[in-house]
Amino acid sequence: MPFESFFYFLGEAFKSLYRNRWLSIASVGVVAITLLMLGTFMAVNFNINHMAETVKNQVEITVQIDDSAGVEERNQLRQMLVAHNSITEVRFVSREEALNRLKEQLPPGSLDGYENPEDNPLPDSFEIRTSVPEEVIPVAKEIEGYPAVEKVLYGEGTVENLFKTTTALKIIGIVLMVLLAVTAVFLISHTIRLTVLLRRREIMIMKYVGATNSFIRWPFLLEGLFLGLAGAVLPLLVLYYSYGAALQWVDAANLTFLSLIPLSTIMLQLFKYLVPLGTGLGVLGSIFSMGRFLKV
Amino acid sequence: MVETAGLYQRYDNNSDYVLKNINLTINRGEFVFIVGASGAGKSTLLKLMIREIAPTSGTIKVFGQDLKRIPARRIPYLRRNIGIVFQDFRLLEERTAYDNIAFALRVTGTPWWEIRRRVPRVLEMVGLKDKERCRVCDLSGGEQQRVGIARAIVNRPAMIIADEPTGNLDPDTSLEVMNILRDINIQGTTIVVATHDQEIVDRFQKRVIYLEKGRLVSDEKKGAYIRAL
Numbered sequence: 017m018p019f020e021s022f023f024y025f026l027g028e029a030f031k032s033l034y035r036n037r038w039l040s041i042a043s044v045g046v047v048a049i050t051l052l053m054l055g056t057f058m059a060v061n062f063n064i065n066h067m068a069e070t071v072k073n074q075v076e077i078t079v080q081i082d083d084s085a086g087v088e089e090r091n092q093l094r095q096m097l098v099a100h101n102s103i104t105e106v107r108f109v110s111r112e113e114a115l116n117r118l119k120e121q122l123p124p125g126s127l128d129g130y131e132n133p134e135d136n137p138l139p140d141s142f143e144i145r146t147s148v149p150e151e152v153i154p155v156a157k158e159i160e161g162y163p164a165v166e167k168v169l170y171g172e173g174t175v176e177n178l179f180k181t182t183t184a185l186k187i188i189g190i191v192l193m194v195l196l197a198v199t200a201v202f203l204i205s206h207t208i209r210l211t212v213l214l215r216r217r218e219i220m221i222m223k224y225v226g227a228t229n230s231f232i233r234w235p236f237l238l239e240g241l242f243l244g245l246a247g248a249v250l251p252l253l254v255l256y257y258s259y260g261a262a263l264q265w266v267d268a269a270n271l272t273f274l275s276l277i278p279l280s281t282i283m284l285q286l287f288k289y290l291v292p293l294g295t296g297l298g299v300l301g302s303i304f305s306m307g308r309f310l311k312v
Numbered sequence: 313m314v315e316t317a318g319l320y321q322r323y324d325n326n327s328d329y330v331l332k333n334i335n336l337t338i339n340r341g342e343f344v345f346i347v348g349a350s351g352a353g354k355s356t357l358l359k360l361m362i363r364e365i366a367p368t369s370g371t372i373k374v375f376g377q378d379l380k381r382i383p384a385r386r387i388p389y390l391r392r393n394i395g396i397v398f399q400d401f402r403l404l405e406e407r408t409a410y411d412n413i414a415f416a417l418r419v420t421g422t423p424w425w426e427i428r429r430r431v432p433r434v435l436e437m438v439g440l441k442d443k444e445r446c447r448v449c450d451l452s453g454g455e456q457q458r459v460g461i462a463r464a465i466v467n468r469p470a471m472i473i474a475d476e477p478t479g480n481l482d483p484d485t486s487l488e489v490m491n492i493l494r495d496i497n498i499q500g501t502t503i504v505v506a507t508h509d510q511e512i513v514d515r516f517q518k519r520v521i522y523l524e525k526g527r528l529v530s531d532e533k534k535g536a537y538i539r540a541l
Contacts (some may be wrong), residue, residue: 221402225467226392227419
Protein backbone atom coordinates (compact mmCIF):
# COMPACT_ATOMS: atom_id res chain seq x y z
CA MET A 17 0.00 0.00 0.00
CA PRO A 18 1.54 3.34 -0.97
CA PHE A 19 2.12 5.85 1.80
CA GLU A 20 -0.24 8.38 0.20
CA SER A 21 -3.04 5.84 0.05
CA PHE A 22 -2.59 4.97 3.70
CA PHE A 23 -3.49 8.51 4.68
CA TYR A 24 -6.39 8.44 2.28
CA PHE A 25 -7.68 5.22 3.88
CA LEU A 26 -7.15 6.64 7.34
CA GLY A 27 -9.03 9.80 6.40
CA GLU A 28 -11.83 7.79 4.81
CA ALA A 29 -12.10 5.57 7.87
CA PHE A 30 -12.45 8.56 10.21
CA LYS A 31 -14.82 10.37 7.87
CA SER A 32 -17.05 7.36 7.63
CA LEU A 33 -16.94 6.80 11.39
CA TYR A 34 -18.15 10.38 11.71
CA ARG A 35 -20.70 10.12 8.92
CA ASN A 36 -22.17 7.01 10.51
CA ARG A 37 -21.60 8.35 14.00
CA TRP A 38 -24.72 6.86 15.58
CA LEU A 39 -23.86 3.47 14.25
CA SER A 40 -20.24 3.95 15.35
CA ILE A 41 -21.32 4.94 18.85
CA ALA A 42 -23.68 1.96 19.04
CA SER A 43 -20.94 -0.42 17.87
CA VAL A 44 -18.39 0.97 20.30
CA GLY A 45 -21.06 0.74 23.01
CA VAL A 46 -21.76 -2.93 22.35
CA VAL A 47 -18.07 -3.80 22.15
CA ALA A 48 -17.32 -1.77 25.29
CA ILE A 49 -20.14 -3.24 27.36
CA THR A 50 -19.31 -6.79 26.31
CA LEU A 51 -15.62 -6.33 27.03
CA LEU A 52 -16.43 -4.56 30.31
CA MET A 53 -18.39 -7.61 31.42
CA LEU A 54 -15.59 -9.89 30.33
CA GLY A 55 -12.95 -7.63 31.89
CA THR A 56 -14.79 -7.37 35.20
CA PHE A 57 -15.19 -11.09 35.37
CA MET A 58 -11.54 -11.60 34.47
CA ALA A 59 -10.44 -9.18 37.21
CA VAL A 60 -12.58 -11.02 39.77
CA ASN A 61 -11.40 -14.40 38.54
CA PHE A 62 -7.71 -13.42 38.52
CA ASN A 63 -8.09 -12.20 42.09
CA ILE A 64 -9.84 -15.34 43.28
CA ASN A 65 -7.04 -17.41 41.78
CA HIS A 66 -4.46 -15.08 43.28
CA MET A 67 -6.02 -15.40 46.74
CA ALA A 68 -6.26 -19.17 46.40
CA GLU A 69 -2.58 -19.31 45.42
CA THR A 70 -1.66 -17.08 48.36
CA VAL A 71 -3.52 -19.32 50.79
CA LYS A 72 -2.02 -22.43 49.22
CA ASN A 73 1.46 -21.01 49.50
CA GLN A 74 0.96 -20.53 53.20
CA VAL A 75 0.42 -24.23 53.71
CA GLU A 76 3.45 -25.76 55.51
CA ILE A 77 4.38 -29.01 57.17
CA THR A 78 5.32 -29.27 60.82
CA VAL A 79 7.56 -32.27 61.56
CA GLN A 80 7.45 -32.97 65.29
CA ILE A 81 10.62 -34.56 66.58
CA ASP A 82 10.52 -37.59 68.78
CA ASP A 83 11.58 -36.49 72.32
CA SER A 84 13.69 -39.54 72.73
CA ALA A 85 15.76 -38.87 69.61
CA GLY A 86 19.40 -38.01 70.14
CA VAL A 87 21.42 -35.18 68.58
CA GLU A 88 22.78 -37.43 65.85
CA GLU A 89 19.32 -38.62 64.82
CA ARG A 90 18.03 -35.07 64.80
CA ASN A 91 20.91 -33.94 62.58
CA GLN A 92 20.32 -36.87 60.29
CA LEU A 93 16.62 -35.90 59.98
CA ARG A 94 17.57 -32.31 59.27
CA GLN A 95 20.00 -33.36 56.57
CA MET A 96 17.40 -35.60 54.94
CA LEU A 97 14.88 -32.77 54.91
CA VAL A 98 17.35 -30.25 53.47
CA ALA A 99 18.45 -32.71 50.80
CA HIS A 100 14.86 -33.44 49.70
CA ASN A 101 14.20 -32.13 46.18
CA SER A 102 10.69 -30.81 46.83
CA ILE A 103 11.56 -29.00 50.07
CA THR A 104 12.67 -25.39 49.76
CA GLU A 105 12.77 -24.26 53.37
CA VAL A 106 13.58 -26.02 56.63
CA ARG A 107 13.36 -24.16 59.90
CA PHE A 108 13.98 -25.53 63.39
CA VAL A 109 11.40 -24.47 65.99
CA SER A 110 12.32 -25.21 69.56
CA ARG A 111 9.65 -26.25 72.02
CA GLU A 112 10.09 -22.90 73.84
CA GLU A 113 9.48 -20.94 70.66
CA ALA A 114 6.45 -23.09 69.90
CA LEU A 115 5.01 -22.34 73.32
CA ASN A 116 5.64 -18.60 72.94
CA ARG A 117 3.82 -18.62 69.61
CA LEU A 118 0.90 -20.44 71.13
CA LYS A 119 0.77 -17.84 73.91
CA GLU A 120 0.51 -15.07 71.34
CA GLN A 121 -2.31 -16.78 69.54
CA LEU A 122 -4.42 -17.66 72.59
CA PRO A 123 -6.17 -15.20 74.94
CA PRO A 124 -3.91 -14.00 77.80
CA GLY A 125 -3.85 -16.35 80.78
CA SER A 126 -4.94 -19.43 78.82
CA LEU A 127 -1.57 -21.07 79.27
CA ASP A 128 -1.04 -20.17 82.94
CA GLY A 129 0.69 -23.00 84.74
CA TYR A 130 2.92 -23.94 81.82
CA GLU A 131 5.66 -21.37 82.66
CA ASN A 132 8.05 -24.03 83.84
CA PRO A 133 10.00 -25.46 80.87
CA GLU A 134 9.53 -28.88 82.35
CA ASP A 135 5.76 -28.53 81.96
CA ASN A 136 5.94 -27.56 78.29
CA PRO A 137 4.02 -30.31 76.46
CA LEU A 138 5.14 -29.22 73.02
CA PRO A 139 7.95 -31.03 71.19
CA ASP A 140 10.80 -29.54 69.13
CA SER A 141 9.94 -29.44 65.46
CA PHE A 142 11.00 -28.57 61.91
CA GLU A 143 8.76 -26.33 59.85
CA ILE A 144 9.16 -27.02 56.15
CA ARG A 145 7.82 -25.58 52.93
CA THR A 146 7.60 -27.30 49.60
CA SER A 147 8.41 -25.71 46.25
CA VAL A 148 4.88 -26.40 44.97
CA PRO A 149 1.92 -26.32 47.38
CA GLU A 150 0.45 -29.45 45.77
CA GLU A 151 3.46 -31.47 46.97
CA VAL A 152 2.63 -30.90 50.62
CA ILE A 153 0.59 -34.11 50.92
CA PRO A 154 3.00 -36.60 49.26
CA VAL A 155 6.00 -35.03 51.02
CA ALA A 156 4.26 -35.20 54.40
CA LYS A 157 3.43 -38.87 53.85
CA GLU A 158 7.04 -39.58 52.89
CA ILE A 159 8.48 -37.79 55.93
CA GLU A 160 6.32 -39.87 58.26
CA GLY A 161 8.70 -42.76 57.54
CA TYR A 162 11.87 -40.78 58.42
CA PRO A 163 13.81 -41.54 61.65
CA ALA A 164 13.24 -39.45 64.79
CA VAL A 165 9.85 -38.28 63.54
CA GLU A 166 7.04 -38.43 66.01
CA LYS A 167 4.26 -36.85 64.00
CA VAL A 168 3.83 -34.94 60.75
CA LEU A 169 1.19 -32.19 60.78
CA TYR A 170 -0.05 -30.42 57.64
CA GLY A 171 -3.71 -29.79 58.33
CA GLU A 172 -4.81 -33.13 56.98
CA GLY A 173 -8.29 -32.93 55.46
CA THR A 174 -8.31 -29.12 55.40
CA VAL A 175 -5.45 -28.96 52.88
CA GLU A 176 -7.10 -31.54 50.62
CA ASN A 177 -10.33 -29.52 50.71
CA LEU A 178 -8.46 -26.30 50.04
CA PHE A 179 -6.80 -27.81 46.99
CA LYS A 180 -10.08 -29.23 45.73
CA THR A 181 -11.82 -25.87 46.19
CA THR A 182 -9.11 -23.88 44.44
CA THR A 183 -9.04 -26.32 41.51
CA ALA A 184 -12.84 -26.15 41.22
CA LEU A 185 -12.74 -22.34 41.35
CA LYS A 186 -10.12 -22.30 38.63
CA ILE A 187 -12.14 -24.59 36.34
CA ILE A 188 -15.39 -22.67 36.91
CA GLY A 189 -13.50 -19.44 36.25
CA ILE A 190 -12.02 -20.71 33.00
CA VAL A 191 -15.36 -22.10 31.78
CA LEU A 192 -17.21 -18.86 32.55
CA MET A 193 -14.43 -16.79 31.00
CA VAL A 194 -14.54 -18.85 27.80
CA LEU A 195 -18.34 -18.57 27.68
CA LEU A 196 -18.17 -14.80 28.15
CA ALA A 197 -15.42 -14.53 25.55
CA VAL A 198 -17.52 -16.52 23.06
CA THR A 199 -20.47 -14.21 23.77
CA ALA A 200 -18.17 -11.24 23.22
CA VAL A 201 -16.94 -12.66 19.91
CA PHE A 202 -20.53 -13.26 18.81
CA LEU A 203 -21.82 -9.84 19.85
CA ILE A 204 -18.90 -7.87 18.50
CA SER A 205 -18.67 -9.65 15.17
CA HIS A 206 -22.42 -9.20 14.65
CA THR A 207 -22.23 -5.53 15.46
CA ILE A 208 -19.39 -4.99 13.01
CA ARG A 209 -21.33 -7.05 10.49
CA LEU A 210 -24.25 -4.73 10.93
CA THR A 211 -22.12 -1.66 10.25
CA VAL A 212 -20.92 -3.23 7.02
CA LEU A 213 -24.41 -4.46 6.11
CA LEU A 214 -25.90 -1.00 6.49
CA ARG A 215 -23.31 0.29 4.08
CA ARG A 216 -23.55 -2.38 1.42
CA ARG A 217 -24.88 0.24 -1.00
CA GLU A 218 -21.62 2.14 -0.66
CA ILE A 219 -19.61 -1.02 -1.26
CA MET A 220 -21.74 -1.92 -4.26
CA ILE A 221 -21.26 1.52 -5.83
CA MET A 222 -17.52 1.27 -5.23
CA LYS A 223 -17.53 -2.03 -7.10
CA TYR A 224 -19.48 -0.59 -10.03
CA VAL A 225 -17.20 2.41 -10.46
CA GLY A 226 -14.18 0.12 -10.54
CA ALA A 227 -12.63 0.28 -7.07
CA THR A 228 -10.33 -2.66 -6.38
CA ASN A 229 -11.23 -4.98 -3.51
CA SER A 230 -8.25 -3.91 -1.44
CA PHE A 231 -9.19 -0.27 -1.94
CA ILE A 232 -12.68 -1.01 -0.62
CA ARG A 233 -11.44 -3.21 2.17
CA TRP A 234 -8.84 -0.94 3.79
CA PRO A 235 -11.08 1.84 5.12
CA PHE A 236 -13.55 -0.74 6.48
CA LEU A 237 -10.74 -2.69 8.04
CA LEU A 238 -9.34 0.43 9.71
CA GLU A 239 -12.84 1.34 10.85
CA GLY A 240 -13.27 -2.08 12.41
CA LEU A 241 -9.90 -1.64 14.07
CA PHE A 242 -10.84 1.74 15.55
CA LEU A 243 -14.25 0.54 16.68
CA GLY A 244 -12.65 -2.47 18.36
CA LEU A 245 -9.88 -0.39 19.90
CA ALA A 246 -12.27 2.24 21.26
CA GLY A 247 -14.51 -0.55 22.52
CA ALA A 248 -11.54 -2.07 24.37
CA VAL A 249 -10.03 1.13 25.76
CA LEU A 250 -13.29 2.36 27.31
CA PRO A 251 -13.82 -0.68 29.56
CA LEU A 252 -10.11 -0.59 30.45
CA LEU A 253 -10.55 2.99 31.67
CA VAL A 254 -13.66 2.05 33.63
CA LEU A 255 -11.86 -0.97 35.10
CA TYR A 256 -8.81 1.14 35.94
CA TYR A 257 -10.82 3.58 38.03
CA SER A 258 -13.20 1.05 39.58
CA TYR A 259 -10.43 -1.41 40.45
CA GLY A 260 -8.39 1.43 41.95
CA ALA A 261 -11.42 2.41 44.03
CA ALA A 262 -11.93 -1.21 45.12
CA LEU A 263 -8.29 -1.43 46.24
CA GLN A 264 -8.66 1.78 48.25
CA TRP A 265 -11.85 0.53 49.84
CA VAL A 266 -10.23 -2.78 50.84
CA ASP A 267 -7.33 -0.81 52.28
CA ALA A 268 -9.56 1.58 54.19
CA ALA A 269 -11.73 -1.21 55.57
CA ASN A 270 -8.61 -3.01 56.86
CA LEU A 271 -9.36 -6.07 54.79
CA THR A 272 -5.71 -6.48 53.86
CA PHE A 273 -5.92 -10.24 54.34
CA LEU A 274 -7.79 -10.21 51.00
CA SER A 275 -4.39 -9.78 49.27
CA LEU A 276 -5.65 -8.36 45.95
CA ILE A 277 -3.53 -8.12 42.80
CA PRO A 278 -1.93 -4.64 42.45
CA LEU A 279 -3.55 -2.22 39.98
CA SER A 280 -0.67 -2.10 37.48
CA THR A 281 -0.38 -5.90 37.30
CA ILE A 282 -4.08 -6.49 36.74
CA MET A 283 -4.35 -3.69 34.17
CA LEU A 284 -1.46 -5.17 32.22
CA GLN A 285 -3.19 -8.55 32.25
CA LEU A 286 -6.52 -7.10 31.13
CA PHE A 287 -4.82 -4.96 28.46
CA LYS A 288 -3.14 -8.09 27.12
CA TYR A 289 -6.50 -9.82 26.63
CA LEU A 290 -9.02 -7.05 25.89
CA VAL A 291 -7.11 -4.93 23.36
CA PRO A 292 -6.20 -7.77 20.98
CA LEU A 293 -9.69 -9.23 21.43
CA GLY A 294 -11.42 -5.92 20.63
CA THR A 295 -9.23 -4.88 17.71
CA GLY A 296 -8.89 -8.41 16.36
CA LEU A 297 -12.64 -8.92 16.36
CA GLY A 298 -13.17 -5.51 14.80
CA VAL A 299 -10.81 -6.29 11.94
CA LEU A 300 -11.92 -9.90 11.42
CA GLY A 301 -15.58 -8.93 11.69
CA SER A 302 -15.06 -6.35 8.95
CA ILE A 303 -13.20 -8.73 6.66
CA PHE A 304 -15.73 -11.54 7.00
CA SER A 305 -18.81 -9.36 6.66
CA MET A 306 -17.45 -7.66 3.57
CA GLY A 307 -16.62 -10.85 1.70
CA ARG A 308 -20.15 -11.35 0.42
CA PHE A 309 -20.51 -7.83 -0.94
CA LEU A 310 -17.16 -7.81 -2.66
CA LYS A 311 -18.26 -10.57 -5.02
CA VAL A 312 -20.32 -8.24 -7.26
CA MET B 313 -16.13 -2.73 -28.38
CA VAL B 314 -18.59 -5.51 -27.42
CA GLU B 315 -18.62 -8.81 -29.23
CA THR B 316 -20.63 -11.87 -28.33
CA ALA B 317 -20.68 -15.26 -30.01
CA GLY B 318 -23.05 -18.10 -29.13
CA LEU B 319 -23.69 -16.48 -25.76
CA TYR B 320 -25.91 -18.45 -23.38
CA GLN B 321 -26.75 -17.53 -19.83
CA ARG B 322 -28.66 -19.17 -17.06
CA TYR B 323 -28.54 -18.53 -13.33
CA ASP B 324 -28.41 -22.10 -12.13
CA ASN B 325 -28.19 -25.55 -13.63
CA ASN B 326 -31.89 -26.35 -13.27
CA SER B 327 -33.34 -23.10 -14.59
CA ASP B 328 -34.11 -22.11 -18.19
CA TYR B 329 -31.66 -20.04 -20.20
CA VAL B 330 -32.21 -16.31 -19.76
CA LEU B 331 -30.15 -15.60 -22.88
CA LYS B 332 -29.95 -18.00 -25.81
CA ASN B 333 -27.39 -17.88 -28.59
CA ILE B 334 -26.76 -14.14 -28.65
CA ASN B 335 -24.43 -13.02 -31.45
CA LEU B 336 -23.86 -9.30 -31.73
CA THR B 337 -21.20 -6.68 -32.19
CA ILE B 338 -21.32 -3.13 -30.87
CA ASN B 339 -18.74 -0.81 -32.41
CA ARG B 340 -16.95 2.19 -31.01
CA GLY B 341 -19.07 5.34 -30.98
CA GLU B 342 -22.41 3.57 -31.49
CA PHE B 343 -25.63 4.40 -29.67
CA VAL B 344 -27.58 1.19 -29.10
CA PHE B 345 -30.96 0.56 -27.55
CA ILE B 346 -31.63 -2.91 -26.19
CA VAL B 347 -35.38 -3.36 -26.00
CA GLY B 348 -37.78 -6.10 -25.03
CA ALA B 349 -40.41 -6.98 -22.48
CA SER B 350 -39.56 -7.52 -18.82
CA GLY B 351 -37.67 -10.77 -18.42
CA ALA B 352 -36.46 -10.72 -22.04
CA GLY B 353 -32.85 -10.75 -20.83
CA LYS B 354 -31.91 -7.07 -21.27
CA SER B 355 -30.50 -6.60 -17.79
CA THR B 356 -28.72 -9.95 -17.93
CA LEU B 357 -26.97 -8.90 -21.12
CA LEU B 358 -25.83 -5.67 -19.46
CA LYS B 359 -24.65 -7.57 -16.36
CA LEU B 360 -22.54 -9.75 -18.64
CA MET B 361 -21.00 -6.67 -20.27
CA ILE B 362 -19.79 -5.29 -16.94
CA ARG B 363 -18.79 -8.79 -15.80
CA GLU B 364 -21.16 -8.75 -12.84
CA ILE B 365 -21.85 -12.32 -13.94
CA ALA B 366 -19.79 -14.70 -16.05
CA PRO B 367 -21.35 -16.29 -19.16
CA THR B 368 -22.63 -19.86 -18.88
CA SER B 369 -21.37 -20.67 -22.37
CA GLY B 370 -20.25 -18.87 -25.49
CA THR B 371 -18.03 -15.82 -25.44
CA ILE B 372 -18.41 -12.16 -24.66
CA LYS B 373 -15.56 -9.78 -25.34
CA VAL B 374 -15.49 -6.19 -24.13
CA PHE B 375 -12.62 -3.96 -25.33
CA GLY B 376 -11.16 -7.14 -26.77
CA GLN B 377 -11.00 -8.90 -23.39
CA ASP B 378 -12.67 -12.26 -23.05
CA LEU B 379 -14.87 -11.79 -19.97
CA LYS B 380 -15.11 -15.51 -19.33
CA ARG B 381 -11.37 -15.68 -18.78
CA ILE B 382 -10.67 -12.29 -17.24
CA PRO B 383 -8.96 -12.66 -13.82
CA ALA B 384 -10.99 -11.27 -10.90
CA ARG B 385 -8.33 -8.66 -10.13
CA ARG B 386 -8.66 -7.19 -13.64
CA ILE B 387 -12.43 -6.60 -13.36
CA PRO B 388 -12.16 -3.23 -11.53
CA TYR B 389 -9.93 -1.92 -14.35
CA LEU B 390 -12.44 -3.11 -16.96
CA ARG B 391 -15.20 -1.24 -15.11
CA ARG B 392 -13.21 1.98 -15.00
CA ASN B 393 -13.65 2.04 -18.75
CA ILE B 394 -17.42 1.56 -18.51
CA GLY B 395 -19.76 4.11 -16.95
CA ILE B 396 -22.86 2.52 -15.46
CA VAL B 397 -26.22 4.28 -15.04
CA PHE B 398 -29.01 2.61 -13.07
CA GLN B 399 -32.78 2.93 -13.05
CA ASP B 400 -32.73 3.52 -9.29
CA PHE B 401 -29.73 5.90 -9.58
CA ARG B 402 -27.72 4.11 -6.82
CA LEU B 403 -26.36 7.27 -5.29
CA LEU B 404 -25.19 7.95 -1.75
CA GLU B 405 -28.28 9.91 -0.81
CA GLU B 406 -26.98 11.63 2.30
CA ARG B 407 -24.03 13.10 0.43
CA THR B 408 -23.84 16.02 -1.95
CA ALA B 409 -23.90 15.80 -5.74
CA TYR B 410 -20.23 16.78 -5.71
CA ASP B 411 -19.34 14.05 -3.20
CA ASN B 412 -21.12 11.38 -5.18
CA ILE B 413 -19.13 12.12 -8.29
CA ALA B 414 -15.87 12.68 -6.42
CA PHE B 415 -16.44 9.31 -4.74
CA ALA B 416 -16.12 7.51 -8.10
CA LEU B 417 -12.81 9.27 -8.69
CA ARG B 418 -11.49 8.80 -5.16
CA VAL B 419 -12.05 5.09 -5.04
CA THR B 420 -10.14 4.69 -8.29
CA GLY B 421 -7.17 6.53 -6.82
CA THR B 422 -7.49 9.89 -8.62
CA PRO B 423 -5.46 12.65 -6.89
CA TRP B 424 -7.47 15.40 -5.16
CA TRP B 425 -6.44 18.22 -7.47
CA GLU B 426 -7.67 16.25 -10.45
CA ILE B 427 -10.96 15.55 -8.63
CA ARG B 428 -11.42 19.25 -7.92
CA ARG B 429 -10.87 20.03 -11.59
CA ARG B 430 -13.05 17.31 -13.09
CA VAL B 431 -16.16 17.20 -10.88
CA PRO B 432 -17.41 20.77 -11.60
CA ARG B 433 -16.82 20.16 -15.27
CA VAL B 434 -19.05 17.06 -15.48
CA LEU B 435 -21.68 18.71 -13.30
CA GLU B 436 -21.77 21.52 -15.82
CA MET B 437 -22.10 19.03 -18.64
CA VAL B 438 -25.25 17.55 -17.10
CA GLY B 439 -26.61 21.00 -16.21
CA LEU B 440 -26.22 20.76 -12.43
CA LYS B 441 -23.50 23.32 -11.86
CA ASP B 442 -25.54 25.18 -9.26
CA LYS B 443 -26.53 21.99 -7.41
CA GLU B 444 -22.97 20.98 -6.56
CA ARG B 445 -23.46 21.39 -2.80
CA CYS B 446 -27.01 19.98 -2.64
CA ARG B 447 -27.54 16.68 -0.96
CA VAL B 448 -28.76 14.07 -3.40
CA CYS B 449 -31.88 13.34 -1.34
CA ASP B 450 -32.95 16.97 -1.82
CA LEU B 451 -32.76 16.70 -5.63
CA SER B 452 -35.59 15.71 -7.99
CA GLY B 453 -35.58 12.31 -9.74
CA GLY B 454 -34.34 13.83 -12.99
CA GLU B 455 -31.57 15.69 -11.20
CA GLN B 456 -30.57 12.54 -9.36
CA GLN B 457 -30.30 10.66 -12.63
CA ARG B 458 -28.15 13.46 -14.01
CA VAL B 459 -25.84 13.06 -11.03
CA GLY B 460 -25.78 9.34 -11.89
CA ILE B 461 -24.76 10.15 -15.46
CA ALA B 462 -22.14 12.65 -14.29
CA ARG B 463 -20.69 9.94 -12.06
CA ALA B 464 -20.70 7.50 -14.98
CA ILE B 465 -18.77 9.84 -17.30
CA VAL B 466 -16.34 11.38 -14.82
CA ASN B 467 -13.79 8.59 -15.29
CA ARG B 468 -13.94 9.27 -19.06
CA PRO B 469 -15.10 5.77 -19.95
CA ALA B 470 -15.11 4.48 -23.51
CA MET B 471 -18.63 3.12 -23.04
CA ILE B 472 -21.69 3.91 -20.97
CA ILE B 473 -24.16 1.21 -20.05
CA ALA B 474 -27.54 2.39 -18.81
CA ASP B 475 -30.14 -0.02 -17.44
CA GLU B 476 -33.61 1.59 -17.75
CA PRO B 477 -32.19 5.06 -17.04
CA THR B 478 -35.61 6.68 -17.54
CA GLY B 479 -37.62 3.99 -15.79
CA ASN B 480 -38.33 6.16 -12.75
CA LEU B 481 -38.76 9.48 -14.57
CA ASP B 482 -41.65 11.36 -16.19
CA PRO B 483 -41.60 11.74 -20.02
CA ASP B 484 -40.15 15.28 -20.10
CA THR B 485 -37.39 14.46 -17.66
CA SER B 486 -36.71 11.21 -19.52
CA LEU B 487 -36.14 13.17 -22.68
CA GLU B 488 -33.74 15.53 -20.95
CA VAL B 489 -31.74 12.59 -19.59
CA MET B 490 -31.63 10.91 -22.99
CA ASN B 491 -30.51 14.13 -24.62
CA ILE B 492 -27.56 14.25 -22.22
CA LEU B 493 -26.67 10.68 -23.17
CA ARG B 494 -26.93 11.60 -26.87
CA ASP B 495 -24.60 14.58 -26.34
CA ILE B 496 -22.09 12.32 -24.65
CA ASN B 497 -22.39 9.92 -27.59
CA ILE B 498 -21.71 12.74 -30.05
CA GLN B 499 -18.39 13.29 -28.29
CA GLY B 500 -17.44 9.71 -29.13
CA THR B 501 -18.52 7.61 -26.16
CA THR B 502 -20.32 4.36 -26.97
CA ILE B 503 -23.76 4.21 -25.32
CA VAL B 504 -25.79 1.08 -24.61
CA VAL B 505 -29.27 1.67 -23.15
CA ALA B 506 -31.66 -1.05 -22.05
CA THR B 507 -35.20 0.31 -22.02
CA HIS B 508 -38.82 -0.38 -22.75
CA ASP B 509 -39.64 3.29 -23.21
CA GLN B 510 -41.13 3.15 -26.68
CA GLU B 511 -41.40 6.90 -27.17
CA ILE B 512 -37.72 7.47 -26.47
CA VAL B 513 -36.61 4.69 -28.80
CA ASP B 514 -38.80 5.96 -31.62
CA ARG B 515 -37.70 9.52 -31.23
CA PHE B 516 -33.94 8.88 -31.26
CA GLN B 517 -33.76 6.70 -34.38
CA LYS B 518 -30.69 4.75 -33.26
CA ARG B 519 -29.72 1.13 -33.55
CA VAL B 520 -32.29 -1.10 -31.82
CA ILE B 521 -31.60 -4.64 -30.67
CA TYR B 522 -34.78 -6.49 -29.77
CA LEU B 523 -34.73 -9.40 -27.34
CA GLU B 524 -37.60 -11.79 -26.81
CA LYS B 525 -37.52 -14.56 -24.25
CA GLY B 526 -33.75 -14.50 -24.28
CA ARG B 527 -33.31 -14.56 -28.05
CA LEU B 528 -32.12 -11.76 -30.27
CA VAL B 529 -35.02 -11.42 -32.71
CA SER B 530 -34.14 -8.21 -34.55
CA ASP B 531 -31.24 -5.79 -34.87
CA GLU B 532 -31.89 -2.64 -36.93
CA LYS B 533 -29.49 0.16 -37.71
CA LYS B 534 -31.97 3.03 -37.46
CA GLY B 535 -34.78 1.28 -35.75
CA ALA B 536 -37.90 2.11 -33.90
CA TYR B 537 -39.57 0.15 -31.14
CA ILE B 538 -42.54 -0.67 -33.36
CA ARG B 539 -40.40 -1.92 -36.22
CA ALA B 540 -38.36 -3.97 -33.87
CA LEU B 541 -41.51 -5.78 -32.89
